[in-house]
Amino acid sequence: xxxxxxxxxxxxxxxxxxxxxxxxxxxxxxxxxxxxxxxxxxxxxxxxxxxxxxxxxxxxxxxxxxxxxxxxxxxxxxxxxxxxxxxxxxxxxxxxxxxxxxxxxxxxxxxx
Amino acid sequence: xxxxxxxxxxxxxxxxxxxxxxxxxxxxxxxxxxxxxxxxxxxxxxxxxxxxxxxxxxxxxxxxxxxxxxxxxxxxxxxxxxxxxxxxxxxxxxxxxxxxxxxxxxxxxxxxxx
Numbered sequence: 001x002x003x004x005x006x007x008x009x010x011x012x013x014x015x016x017x018x019x020x021x022x023x024x025x026x027x028x029x030x031x032x033x034x035x036x037x038x039x040x041x042x043x044x045x046x047x048x049x050x051x052x053x054x055x056x057x058x059x060x061x062x063x064x065x066x067x068x069x070x071x072x073x074x075x076x077x078x079x080x081x082x083x084x085x086x087x088x089x090x091x092x093x094x095x096x097x098x099x100x101x102x103x104x105x106x107x108x109x110x111x112x
Numbered sequence: 113x114x115x116x117x118x119x120x121x122x123x124x125x126x127x128x129x130x131x132x133x134x135x136x137x138x139x140x141x142x143x144x145x146x147x148x149x150x151x152x153x154x155x156x157x158x159x160x161x162x163x164x165x166x167x168x169x170x171x172x173x174x175x176x177x178x179x180x181x182x183x184x185x186x187x188x189x190x191x192x193x194x195x196x197x198x199x200x201x202x203x204x205x206x207x208x209x210x211x212x213x214x215x216x217x218x219x220x221x222x223x224x225x226x
Binding site for chain 1 (some may be wrong): 154
């Protein structure tokens, strides 16, 4: 039962433009949402997170938006750079839980 | 470098065999998590240990077991291996139970079962 869904397996964006990666979840008990980035032959690395009490969190070029009523979150990367090319995983957890629930990932390609 | 060390990086074995994957968490981290990433699948949570004790269990098969030792390193034991067990196995660590969910992942151990 996939509680975190990333419906776009891949996304291609031109350098300098905005990248928007989407994520949907089904469990209304999730309190924290995170994005991880993964390069080939490396483990996932934490990128940005958002608590369910917020609807936006910004860190440099990365912004995560949360729409709780729609059970949807998105990651915006502005401006996109070739070094952003990686697989991005959306993850969620309950405050009372311990494990992260991951989506299947979206492969982002930023072309020069 | 996340500070989490996993060995071996690659492992090829045959069906029916048993393997052990090893993980050393970041210095000071008490929690260790194991995740499995199969082809076209997201990261599936297997099990978590906190300071030597099992804290949470996910989709871990009965053929799989894990433990965390007094020095906080952890081992994931996979037995009676099947072709479908071929996957990337990630270990992650955090200081505590990680309320905010930020985990630090190792580079993974790629298991191929032939």
